[in-house]
Amino acid sequence: MLGQSTAIQAVRAQLQRYASCDVQVLIEGETGTGKELAAREIHYASARRDHPFVPVNCGAIPDSLIENELFGHDRGAFTDARAAQPGLIDHARGGTLFLDEVDALSDKGQVTLLRFLQDNEYRPVGGGAARVSDARIIAATNAGLEQQVASGHFRRDLHYRLNALYLRLPPLRERDGDVAELAAHFIRLVAVRLRGPDKSWGADAMQALLGYAWPGNVRELENVALRAYVCTEGSVVGAAELLAAEPAFAGTASAPRRRANEPDLGFSAAKLHAIRKFEHDYLTRLMQQAGGNVSAAARLSGTERRQLGKLLLKHGIETKRFRSH
Incomplete structure (x- = not known):
């Protein structure tokens, strides 16, 4: 699990x-x-x-x-x-x-x-x-x-x-931080299952995944990953492809989680949300600066390469999309 x-x-x-x-x-x-x-x-x-x-x-x-x-x-x-x-x-x-x-x-x-x-x-x-x-x-x-x-x-x-x-x-909505890891895992499994190319979640799609309430829990996330993969022509699943695959992410039908700036959000939940957003934004900027090189990013951030790898996996950040071709 x-x-x-x-x-x-x-x-x-x-x-x-x-x-x-x-x-x-x-x-x-x-x-x-x-x-x-x-x-x-x-x-x-x-x-x-x-x-x-x-x-x-x-x-x-x-x-x-x-x-x-x-x-x-x-x-x-x-x-x-x-x-x-x-x-x-x-x-x-x-x-x-x-x-x-x-x-x-x-x-x-x-x-x-x-x-x-x-x-x-x-x-x-x-x-x-x-x-x-x-x-x-x-x-x-x-x-x-x-x-x-x-x-x-x-x-x-x-x-x-x-x-x-x-x-x-x-339920998945009580598992703070797990959506990104599971989403990255399922998109990789779909590629293996369909014998297709590797694909990754774009930052905008990942933000939508993190803000969704997931009434169908992990099984729903697995199905969304399958549909999003099939609906995406390129190597990155963006918000547009996610919306095409799963209309529930549009408008109020997505039943989004409460945001950290809402007054009825408890202190602990608000703190977790803020930490998650900081980590995701920091890691994205770091990988852009390092050109997708995890070892270089670890040196720049002063963290161990293994620990940095775990954080990237947790937030579903694929390093290859930052590499120049």
């Missing part, structure tokens, strides 16, 4: 701790914040890393098939059951079963899952003897389950079972 903000560093530390605790985890976060990515980081940092990670979208399982999907069925369990079929829990044996959109489970689905979590026992549809699963359960939701419980839409006893460990993923 890329980013150097305080919020995402705290999440990474929490993921490492949870990887060593072999119990259920509940991950909550807005759409596009990377809940499955977080679940995968827990799995692959744990002792279960050599066993399967099995994701399932709970909202896509029909109510009538919930037991069959989770537990599988034996031969002859129903008319078309010509052979035994393992369920998702069997596929996740020794590994992790990731239940995405767990809040979408019906009343029947919640009861089915709760019964399984009480003792990790289950029976395939049409089967006889009970079986025991050792799969770890990680659940995720973009709805606050506590509120769902209070409103009567989610069982409190199931919430307790799933919520042994809890993780909240911060």
Whole structure:
């Protein structure tokens, strides 16, 4: 999970701790914040890393098939059951079963899952003897389950079972400084994916990205990078190309963040905004003066080359656009 903000560093530390605790985890976060990515980081940092990670979208399982999907069925369990079929829990044996959109489970689905979590026992549809699963359960939701419980839409006893460990993923608007790094990362990934030339963000486009509220979070940023890359003929994605790719950046539809000079902006947020703007403007002038040479820029600014490289990456500043051809 890329980013150097305080919020995402705290999440990474929490993921490492949870990887060593072999119990259920509940991950909550807005759409596009990377809940499955977080679940995968827990799995692959744990002792279960050599066993399967099995994701399932709970909202896509029909109510009538919930037991069959989770537990599988034996031969002859129903008319078309010509052979035994393992369920998702069997596929996740020794590994992790990731239940995405767990809040979408019906009343029947919640009861089915709760019964399984009480003792990790289950029976395939049409089967006889009970079986025991050792799969770890990680659940995720973009709805606050506590509120769902209070409103009567989610069982409190199931919430307790799933919520042994809890993780909240911060939305992108709370990750100060991470937008530039992620935007630079995604534009590079698009070039590799499409086997096209490298492209970079222009200063005006980057300012627009930094001022956007990102209701779709990291997933939205990834999609914007793809569309902006495709809509750009040259090597630099400017504000015009960004607007052509994503009309939401025009006018008030972009839902911009509050600016640092607005009176209702808190001191800490205003300070972070001012620092970010200073760093970006300083680095841009520095690279112009150094002609895109990072070593020369490090000498001019009196900083270590490695540290300067991290700052350039953080602000999405591509050095090659400052080099004379």
